[in-house]
Structures are given as structure tokens and as C-alpha cells.
Amino acid sequence: MTQTYHARIYVTLRPSVLDPAGTAVQSGLKHLGYDNVEGVRIGKYVELTLQAGTAEEAEGQLDRMCDQLLANPVIENYRFELVDAIAPASVSK
Amino acid sequence: MTQTYHARIYVTLRPSVLDPAGTAVQSGLKHLGYDNVEGVRIGKYVELTLQAGTAEEAEGQLDRMCDQLLANPVIENYRFELVDAIAPASVSK
Numbered sequence: 001m002t003q004t005y006h007a008r009i010y011v012t013l014r015p016s017v018l019d020p021a022g023t024a025v026q027s028g029l030k031h032l033g034y035d036n037v038e039g040v041r042i043g044k045y046v047e048l049t050l051q052a053g054t055a056e057e058a059e060g061q062l063d064r065m066c067d068q069l070l071a072n073p074v075i076e077n078y079r080f081e082l083v084d085a086i087a088p089a090s091v092s093k
Numbered sequence: 094m095t096q097t098y099h100a101r102i103y104v105t106l107r108p109s110v111l112d113p114a115g116t117a118v119q120s121g122l123k124h125l126g127y128d129n130v131e132g133v134r135i136g137k138y139v140e141l142t143l144q145a146g147t148a149e150e151a152e153g154q155l156d157r158m159c160d161q162l163l164a165n166p167v168i169e170n171y172r173f174e175l176v177d178a179i180a181p182a183s184v185s186k
Contacts, residue, residue: 002129010138025139028162034154036095036144045103045138046118051129061127069121 002051005058009080011071012043046070055082095144098151102173104164105136139163148175 013019019041026040052058062080071078106112112134119133145151155173164171 012138012140022139025162026141029158032158032161034143034158036154037141037158039140039142041140043138043140045105045136046115047105047132047134047136048119048130049132050127061129065122065125065127065130068125069118 002053005050005052006083007048007062007080008083009046009070009078011076011078014075014077017075058082095146098143098145099176100141100155100173101176102139102163104169104171107168107170110168151175
């Protein structure tokens with residue numbers, strides 16, 4: 001029997017890789033008066049639902065999905081977490 | 094005296110807003126054989142460091158930054174968390 005798992009995946013640029021989008025956002029914040037902000041880095045956040053027999057199986061699949069499609073392992077890191085398998089992953093404000 | 098706070102900000106499309114990028118990723122995953130995946134939604138993940146007197150002050154500033162620049166409140170939700178104020182926010186794997 002398969003279960004439904006909700007996953008949250010975070011894809012970030014490796015620390016050694018320049019992040020021009022982050023630099024642009026930091027500059028934008030500075031222009032708005034937030035000159036106390038530093039080290040802005042922008043990544044991707046992916047939410048999805050998958051069916052799997054066990055949490056371990058779901059994690060193995062997520063690992064492969066990230067390596068194959070969701071992240072570019074040359075320049076990006078990723079991490080993910082499985083959330084409550086019954087209630088839908090809700091994101092508020 | 095100000096303290097250093099690390100923040101993680103998650104920006105997601107509101108549930109009522111279509112997510113063509115998420116649909117494309119879901120289709121890509123299906124073509125790779127992951128036909129057990131549904132509800133793919135893509136958002137932004139921002140990491141930054143800021144100086145503030147208190148955690149409350151930092152949270153207030155983050156709220157305003159999100160409303161003014163980091164998120165589009167018409168179509169996006171956001172949430173954020175303050176991480177350990179001393180050790181740098183590290184993202185592994």
C-alpha cells in the first residue's frame with residue numbers, strides 16, 4: 001500500500017558560486033533603506049506530493065529527482081524534508 | 094547594541110494562482126518516470142543576514158522587506174524564520 005508524502009525541497013547555489021540575483025536584491029533593499037542587510041542569496045523552493053511505500057523510498061526518489069532535474073549538482077546544493085503525510089502542506093502568510 | 098540575525102524567507106504562489114513552471118517540472122518528472130508526483134509548486138527561497146536590536150525588530154523589518162520587494166503580495170504568500178544568530182546559516186548537501 002502506498003502513502004502520500006508532502007515534500008519541501010530547497011535548492012541553493014553553492015557558496016562558491018556568485019549570485020547576481022542576490023546581489024541585485026541586496027542593492028534594491030539598500031535603496032529602500034535597509035542598509036543593515038547582507039549576504040542575500042536566492043534559491044528555489046519546491047513543494048510537491050508523491051506516493052511511496054515508505055518514507056525511505058520517498059526520500060530516495062526525492063534524492064534522484066533533485067540530482068536529475070530539480071537541482072544542478074555542479075553549482076547547486078539541495079536539501080528536502082518530508083512533511084505531515086496526511087494534512088496538505090499549507091503555507092500561510 | 095545590534096545583533097546579527099540570519100533569516101530564511103519562503104515565497105510561494107498563492108494557491109489560487111496558476112504555476113506554469115511547476116506544471117513544466119511535473120511534466121519533466123513524469124517523463125523521467127516519476128509518475129507518482131503531483132502538485133508541484135515552485136517558489137523562491139531567500140537567505141540573508143541582518144543587523145537588528147531585537148528579534149522582534151528583525152521580524153518587523155523582514156515583514157516590510159517582503160511586502161515591498163521580496164514578494165508580490167497580490168499573487169504570492171511569504172513566511173520567514175530567524176535562524177541561529179551566531180553560527181552562519183549553513184546548507185548541506
